[in-house]
Structures are given as C-alpha cells and as structure tokens.
Amino acid sequence: MNDAEEVKKRIDIVEFIGQYLHLKKTGINYSACCPFHDEKTPSFMVSPQRQSYKCFGCLKSGDIISFFMEMEGLSFPEALKILGDRVGIQISTKPKEVADKEKAIKDKIFAINLVAAKYYKSVLWGKQGEDARAYLLKRGISDELIEKFKLGYAPSANKLDSYFAKYSFSSKDIALAGNPQRFKYRIIFPIFDVLGAVIGFSGRILESELPKGLSPHPKYLNSPETPIFHKSRCLYGLNLAKDAIRKKDRVVVVEGQMDVISSHLAGIEEVVASSGTALTQDHIKILKRYTNKIIFAFDEDEAGQKAAYGAIKMAVKEGVDVKLTIIENFKDVGELVEKKSELWSKIVDSSLAPIEWLCKKYQNKIALPEGKKALASLSLPIIDVMASEVEKSHYTSYLARFIGVPVTSIEKALEKIDHQPSNKEAMPKIQADETREERDLELDAFVFIVACSNHLKISDLPVEDFFANSTYLKFYKEALKCYDLKGDRKGCLDNLIKSLPEDLGRLVSVVALEWDKKMAEDLEGAICEFKDIVKKIKSKKRELLKDEFARKIGEAESSGNMQEVRDLMAKLQNKLKEE
Structure with a gap:
C-alpha cells in the first residue's frame, strides 16, 4: 500500500469534509452545497462507503486528497505531506532521521513565530500601541480589520527576547526563525501560509514614533528567508482570500500589505500581495490553482508600472487571463480606498487587457x-x-x-x-536569478535524462530525434545506448557526462544540482515536471512543423499546384502521427 492509500485509509472523508461543509445525511450518503461553485440546492455528495465525493452540478469529483488540494490550493505532494503529518505517516523521500530533524526545526520555527505574533498583537492593544492604533484608524483600518489580519506593533523597547525566555527557545532556534525580535518602531503584519500558520513578518515603520536622527528606511522590513518562509512562493493575504477568489473566479494582485487590508475595507476580498519581493513565476503558478483570471493593481509610480509590465509577460506565458487596473489621481490602492473607497470596486471591474492597458x-x-x-x-x-x-x-x-x-x-x-540566440547551437547561459521557465527546456530535459537515470525507465524516454539542438541530440543518442544496457547504466552515463564539451559539462552540473534538490524535496513532483517538459517540447515541435507546412502549402496554393497541396497535407498528417 502506497503513502496516498495509507493516508486515505486513516482519514474518514465524511469527517474531514465535514470540517469545511455542513453535511446532511441523505440515504447512505451525505450532501451539501458545493464549495466549488455557487448553488442553492445541494448537489455535492460524499460517499462514506467509497470514500469519495462528487458534485453533480460542476462535476468535480475525487477523494480526500483531491478535495484538500482544491480547497487549499495545494499541489498533490503538499496535500499528501500535510495529511500524512496529521495521521503520523512520514511522507518523504529522505531518510527518516533527516526528515524528522527537518520537521522538528520547522515545528519550532512555527512555534516561535506564533509566540512573536501574539506578543506584537498584545503590544498593539496596550498603551505602547496607542500611536500605532491611531495611525491605522487614520488609514481607515478598523479594530475588526486589525483583528482579522492579526496586526501588531513592535515598540522601541522590544521585549520579545524576554518573552521568548518563558518558552525556553534557544538563541539558535530564534536565529533560524529569522530573529523576529529584529523589529522596532514598526507596525507588524504577520504573514500566514495558506492554512493560517504564521511563517514570517513584515514591519512598516511608524515615523511618528521614530526618534530624531534615526532613518525611516527601509519603510518595510521583512523576515529573511527561513526553512518555512520563502518569499518567491509567499502571497500575503492568500489565507483570507482563497474562498473569495474561488467565488469570484478572479484574484487581484496588489503591491503591499496595506493595499490588501484597504481592499478588504472596500469590499474586495479576493486580493493578495507579494511579500517584500517582485512577483515570481511561482506566485503565478500558485494563484493558478485557484483561478485563471489575475488582475494586477500595482502602484502608479515608475517602479510599480515596471513591475506590472514584468508581471504581464510572466502571466501571459503561463496562459493566464490577465488584466490590469489604472488608478488615476492616486499613488496606490491604499490612498485610493482611504480617500474614495467606493471607486475601488469600479476600477477593478473595469480593468483592461494588457495591450489595451498599454495603449x-x-x-x-x-x-x-x-x-x-x-x-x-x-x-x-x-x-x-x-x-x-x-x-x-x-x-x-x-x-x-x-x-x-x-x-x-x-x-x-x-x-x-x-x-533564439544569434548562434542557435550556442550553449544557453544560466544567470543566478534565472528561473527554469526562462531557460531552454531542452537543457532541463537533457540533464534529467543523463544525470537522473535511476528514476527513469526506457519507456519514459522520448524518440531518438527528439532534440532540436544538435549538441543535445548527438549526446542523447549516446545516452540511449546506455539505457539499453542491462549492466551498469549509471556508470555508462557518468562516462558520457565526462565526455561532454566543457561549457555543456558545466551547465549539466549546475542544472543537475537543481534537479537533485527538487527530487530530494519531492521525487514524484520532479519526475512529473520532467514529463511535463517533454510534453511542452513535443508541443512546440508540432507547432513549428505545422507552421512550416502551412508556409509550403500556402506557396503551392499561390502557384495553383493543387496536387502538391494535397501531397503536403498528407505528408503533414503522417508526420503528426509519427510525433
């Protein structure tokens, strides 16, 4: 029995879904209004006998893991890992002692962050937080919103260290958590993961409290990267927005935490912000789990508009339905809502497609x-x-x-x-901040095949003439010979890697490390990613092939040679069948 089956065996689907929905006994099954689309008459059925669910309205169906994925916007490995932790099943490709150690560290960081969030919240509601509360009230942030977002305040005399002492946290553990006591004179915005656990903090300077001579910069100070806080994958407010995103089938992406909170004040709850970093491809992919419609509402200054343009290109590449707002006469969402909150929903509803926005x-x-x-x-x-x-x-x-x-x-x-680069066969270069999506997909596929052979079967490999890059193609043909061996396949491939040209050898080493990291964190996910890359390359080849034949067919039609047109169309069909 695999891990997924074991998890499903240990968690009753009726009890689990009952934590999200009000289930009513209907014969041998249970029913409720579907959480995935709007309806008044229940069409969502849960079967305790089959341990599955199905909505007869939107036709979504599955088991406890797929339900959890849908509700929380998680990938399969993420959902399986969380559910496994709940029932004491270790879901990891790592040795047990390594996995246990990493989990203990993460659990300690979660505990430290929770204590810090409670401390900062208590300060905000105390005497030392009076000026901070007054500032928030001036910005239109009510007590209800302060409570909703669990805001806090870090005073000049930050006593969080002594507060930590009550819980016997070591200095090493606190450092691993990013030293949450680093904040002073700042309004604290706890950052939550999608399930509502505190993973980090952002602090906005409160100028009125700042002593003369101290710089107010940076305006926002964020937690550093930690084992549980990764800025490139974290979206502020997603824990509160996910249900609204599903209901409205759209998400509004703003720049800062105050913009998110102000949007809630104006009645727009399907809103998130990146946490102290530029929007990344990972952010887009996470949002795509909830909706395919993204509205960018960045600040109207030069930096905000530049960020908006970069976000457009990423989102369009991901196949997302993108729109953008234009906030005239206001510098950002926060100022707009503070002065004319009723305009915000109208601006969101009238957002423009990228080319219309640029025009x-x-x-x-x-x-x-x-x-x-x-x-x-x-x-x-x-x-x-x-x-x-x-x-x-x-x-x-x-x-x-x-x-x-x-x-x-x-x-x-x-x-x-x-x-393409001017020299089509030149080796692609990898910059330190370059994402896999911005690189040559053929390189990623080639490296996985030659460096990760333990996880592939011959049947997983693409056809012999798969690669368009002649260098990859040459060595791929050699790699296929290694896969055909009944003996030391890995040794054969290791020797092949050593024979690669120096530039390509260096690239293979770099990308192989990335694949190693991915496989250590999520083996199944890495293999799926490789297969997805292969599919994308095949799709691209098919489109290029069709474009080439479309050109030839067009030329034949122009010259009136209908026999050649028919021959070319037949040849195209045959080639597409071969792919």
Whole structure:
C-alpha cells in the first residue's frame, strides 16, 4: 500500500469534509452545497462507503486528497505531506532521521513565530500601541480589520527576547526563525501560509514614533528567508482570500500589505500581495490553482508600472487571463480606498487587457513616431507569447488601429522578434536569478535524462530525434545506448557526462544540482515536471512543423499546384502521427 492509500485509509472523508461543509445525511450518503461553485440546492455528495465525493452540478469529483488540494490550493505532494503529518505517516523521500530533524526545526520555527505574533498583537492593544492604533484608524483600518489580519506593533523597547525566555527557545532556534525580535518602531503584519500558520513578518515603520536622527528606511522590513518562509512562493493575504477568489473566479494582485487590508475595507476580498519581493513565476503558478483570471493593481509610480509590465509577460506565458487596473489621481490602492473607497470596486471591474492597458497609458504619446515606436516595442513581446492565435490576431489588429499603421506592419515586426540566440547551437547561459521557465527546456530535459537515470525507465524516454539542438541530440543518442544496457547504466552515463564539451559539462552540473534538490524535496513532483517538459517540447515541435507546412502549402496554393497541396497535407498528417 502506497503513502496516498495509507493516508486515505486513516482519514474518514465524511469527517474531514465535514470540517469545511455542513453535511446532511441523505440515504447512505451525505450532501451539501458545493464549495466549488455557487448553488442553492445541494448537489455535492460524499460517499462514506467509497470514500469519495462528487458534485453533480460542476462535476468535480475525487477523494480526500483531491478535495484538500482544491480547497487549499495545494499541489498533490503538499496535500499528501500535510495529511500524512496529521495521521503520523512520514511522507518523504529522505531518510527518516533527516526528515524528522527537518520537521522538528520547522515545528519550532512555527512555534516561535506564533509566540512573536501574539506578543506584537498584545503590544498593539496596550498603551505602547496607542500611536500605532491611531495611525491605522487614520488609514481607515478598523479594530475588526486589525483583528482579522492579526496586526501588531513592535515598540522601541522590544521585549520579545524576554518573552521568548518563558518558552525556553534557544538563541539558535530564534536565529533560524529569522530573529523576529529584529523589529522596532514598526507596525507588524504577520504573514500566514495558506492554512493560517504564521511563517514570517513584515514591519512598516511608524515615523511618528521614530526618534530624531534615526532613518525611516527601509519603510518595510521583512523576515529573511527561513526553512518555512520563502518569499518567491509567499502571497500575503492568500489565507483570507482563497474562498473569495474561488467565488469570484478572479484574484487581484496588489503591491503591499496595506493595499490588501484597504481592499478588504472596500469590499474586495479576493486580493493578495507579494511579500517584500517582485512577483515570481511561482506566485503565478500558485494563484493558478485557484483561478485563471489575475488582475494586477500595482502602484502608479515608475517602479510599480515596471513591475506590472514584468508581471504581464510572466502571466501571459503561463496562459493566464490577465488584466490590469489604472488608478488615476492616486499613488496606490491604499490612498485610493482611504480617500474614495467606493471607486475601488469600479476600477477593478473595469480593468483592461494588457495591450489595451498599454495603449491607454500611451494614448497621449502616439502623436509622434517615438511614442508609436515605444508602444509597439512594449506590446509586441506580449502579443508574441500569447498562446491563442485568435487572441494574437485580435491584438495585432487592435495595436495597428491604435497606432495608425497597417496591420501588415505589426505582423512584419512580430516576425522580426528574435526567439533564439544569434548562434542557435550556442550553449544557453544560466544567470543566478534565472528561473527554469526562462531557460531552454531542452537543457532541463537533457540533464534529467543523463544525470537522473535511476528514476527513469526506457519507456519514459522520448524518440531518438527528439532534440532540436544538435549538441543535445548527438549526446542523447549516446545516452540511449546506455539505457539499453542491462549492466551498469549509471556508470555508462557518468562516462558520457565526462565526455561532454566543457561549457555543456558545466551547465549539466549546475542544472543537475537543481534537479537533485527538487527530487530530494519531492521525487514524484520532479519526475512529473520532467514529463511535463517533454510534453511542452513535443508541443512546440508540432507547432513549428505545422507552421512550416502551412508556409509550403500556402506557396503551392499561390502557384495553383493543387496536387502538391494535397501531397503536403498528407505528408503533414503522417508526420503528426509519427510525433
């Protein structure tokens, strides 16, 4: 019996789902209104006999693990790990002693953060927090919202260290937790994971309390990275927003914590913010678990608009339905809600698609050629990465009309976008802050095949001519010979790695370490990611093949050679079947 089956065996689905929904006995099953779509008549059924659920309205169905994934926006490994912990099943690819040690460290950090959050909250509601409460009240933040977000205050005389002493936390444990006592003169925003556990803190300086001579910078001070707090994956307010996101089928992404709280004040609860970092591809992927509609509402200053543009490109690449707000006459969401809260929901509802948003931003600048060129240079890369050909065509025409040029001019400009390095066979370079999505997918697949052979079967491997890069293709053919061996496959592949060109060898070493880390954390997830990469590469090859034949067929039609058209179409069908 595998881990998933063991977990399902130990947790009763009726009892578990009953923690989320009011279940009513209906014959041998239980019913409730579905949590995944709006309805008045219950169509969501839970079967204790089959330990499964199904909604006969939206047709979602599954077991206890898939329900937990849907409700909390978790991946399968995340959901399995949490449920396993609840029933004492160790879900890990690591040795038990290593996994136990890591869990103990994380549990201690959770405990330290909880104590710190309670301390800062008690200070805010005490005499030392009077000025902080007055500031929050001035910003329109009620006592109810303060309680909802568990806000706190770190005074000048931060006595959290002595508070920790009551709990016998060691200095080493406190340091691993990121030293939560680091904050002074700051309003404290506890940061929660999706299940409501405190994983870190953000502190906003309270200038009125700051002694003369002390710098008010940074305005926001955040917890450092810890074993439980990873800024690139953390979204402030998601624990409170997830249900509203599902209900509204959209999420509004703002810049800061105050923007999130202000949005709740204005009645927009499907809102989150990145925690002290730029939005990342991981943030987008996490939000996609809840909805495919993302509205970016960043500050109207230069930094905010630059961040918005970067977020557009990431989201469009992920296939997300993206829109953006324009907040005129206010610097950010917080100021807007403070002065005219009723406008916020109208602005969100009237948000614009990326190309429309860019055109609106440049509407007073396109009288001159420089303005047209600037708008086109920003718009074309976004149109280029759109997955839908219909959407591409629509916004190509939209941009052409707005700028006042022929559609063919925009189409020609799109064709000139460089999708590959000038030397197509040059080895791709990896920057320190580069994500896997921004790299050559073929490199990731190649490295997994040659460096992670213990986790692949011959049947998992793609066809012999899979790689477009001639260097990868050459060594992949050699790797296939190693997989055919009945003896020392790993030794054969190790020798192959040693024979790689120096530049490629270095790249393989770097990417192999990334794969090792992923497999140590989540073996099943890493293998699934490899298979997903293979699918993406195959899909890209099919699209390139179809484009090539479309061009040839078009040329044949233009010359009136219908026999060649029929031959080419038949040849295309055969090639697609071979893929």
